[in-house]
Amino acid sequence: MADPKPMPAAPDGATGVIVFGDGRLVWGRGFGAEGSAVGELCFNTAMTGYQEVMTDPSYARQVIAFTFPHxxxxxxxxxxxxxxxxxxxxxxxxxxxxxxSNFRSSQDYPAWMAATGRIGIAGVDTRALTRLVRREGPPTVVIAHSARGEFDLARLRAMAAEWPGLEGMDLAKEVSRRQVEAWSGGKWELGLGYAGEQAHPRPLPQAGGEEERSDGGVGTGPHVVAIDYGSKRNIFRNLVAAGARVTVVPATASFEEIMALRPDGFFLSNGPGDPAATGDYAVPLIKQLLATQLPLFGICLGHQLLALAVGGRTAKMFQGHRGANHPVKRLADGRVEITSMNHGFAVEREGLPANVRETHVSLFDDSNCGLELADRRAFSVQYHPEASPGPQDSFYLFEKFVGMMR
Structure with a gap:
């Protein structure tokens, strides 16, 4: 086999590069942290919320091309x-x-990216990248930044070529918290921020005597035990705003540990990776939770895991849904919700058992976006109701869940 063609030197002024496994290169100007990282390239169509996107655990192992230019x-x-x-x-x-240019800004975005160890590349035709993903599906890329414009392109190309991709990856364990936390704090208010917000660590209870048990949560109201597969904070804020107490447990918490917290209901969080891989340990637990007959609510990865637990299937999407402008139809009454989405896997409609009702569908591609069980107080959605793109189109889901627990 002939040796690959020599890799070119960086053009003058280029301090950032995107390297594809097949050798394609896209040059730009780096900002934020220096270094390199390999993962899946995807695009996000939101016009705002870049900090929320970058810190969303569901984006683990992914590089985001923002379609909004500024x-x-x-x-x-x-x-x-x-x-x-x-x-x-x-x-x-x-x-x-x-x-x-904003009164809430405390530092510029490149400085924040550097402080968080994340690489940025500017000066790239993101429209062309978006068309590439739409045409070819999400490719594996290496993103690299060197202030001196010095890159070992052969090594970077090898990194991209050797990365196995997200299918089969369980990433929930990587991003999940390691301890139980009783959550407090509701929605943001101008001049107050997230007043009173705090996560109160507590030891994971062991199954056993009553003296070892804890009601958990902070405040009053029905007690939700939320399983953290890669959760977003704003989900917990909305649960609190709807009247719940929230205790968050690690992705690997056992049924006995969860029940020792005396929950009134269960929440399955969003998260990254392949739901089938996470399902190896999550699905047996969810089946046990469903058997208690207590209410259960899932979002994004939690939606996919609920579907797997009742006998459904999930599959990798060709390009995924990521943005804050996704229209979803509620089948019960035809209402359309403008939603925020971030997922590269989806629940397959075909093969869902008879006790599962489809509740929402995407108006972009008719993919499944929600389900509920006919014989259990359990439901889930593929989108993110806490992200407020509508802005309040989907808040009723939190109120529905808390109402079930009451």
């Missing part, structure tokens, strides 16, 4: 994050990041 123009702050750290590997933007 990213970073409102700067960065400590409130607009969905987790303790950034989870997307990096981002690609069209225009150079300008100085921030």
């Amino acid at each position: 990213i970073g123009n409102v700067g960065a702050n400590d409130e607009d994050v969905e987790a303790d750290e950034a989870h997307a590997l990096g981002c690609i933007v069209r225009e150079a990041v300008t100085s921030p």
Whole structure:
């Protein structure tokens, strides 16, 4: 086999590069952290919320190409994050990041990217990248930034060529919290922020005597035990706003540990990776939770895991759904909700058992976006009702869940 063609040197002024496994290169100007990272390239169509996107655990092992050309123009702050750290590997933007212009900004976006260890590349035709993903599906890429414009392109290409892809990957264990936390704090208010928000660590209870048990949660109201497969903070804020107490447990918590918290209902969070891989340990647990007859609500990965637990199937999508402008039809009354989505796997409609009702469908491609069980108080949606794209089109789902527990 002939040796591959020599890799070219970086063009003058190029400090960032995107390297595909087949050798294709896209040059740009790097910002944020220096270094390299390999993962799946996907695009997001949202016009705002870049900090929320970068810190959403569902984006683990992915590189985000933002289709909106002006990213970073409102700067960065400590409130607009969905987790303790950034989870997307990096981002690609069209225009150079300008100085921030927003009263809430505490630092510029490149400085925030550097502080979180994430790589950015500007000056890229993100429309062309979007068309590529739509045509070919999400490719594996390496994103790299060197302030001196020095890159070992052969090594980067090998990294891209050797990465196995997201299918078969269980990433929930990587991004899940490691301890039980009683959540407090509701929605954001101007001048107050997330007043009173705090996660209160507590030891994971062991099955056993009553003295070892805990009601958990902070405040009053029905007690939700949320399983963290890669959760977003705003989900818990909305549960609190709807009247619930929330205790969050790791993805690997056992049935006995969860029941020792004396829940009134269960929540299955969003998260990254292949739901079938996470399902190896999540599905047996969810079957046990359903057998209790207590209410259960799932979002995104939680939706997919619920479908698997009742006998459904999931599959990798050709290009996925990611953005804040996805119309979803509610089948019960024909109402259309404008939703935020972030998923590369979906529940297959065919093969769902008779006790499962489809509740929502995408108006983009007719894919499944919601289900509920006829013989259990359990339902789920593929989209993110807490992300407020509508902005309040989907808040009723939290109220529905809390109402079930009451």
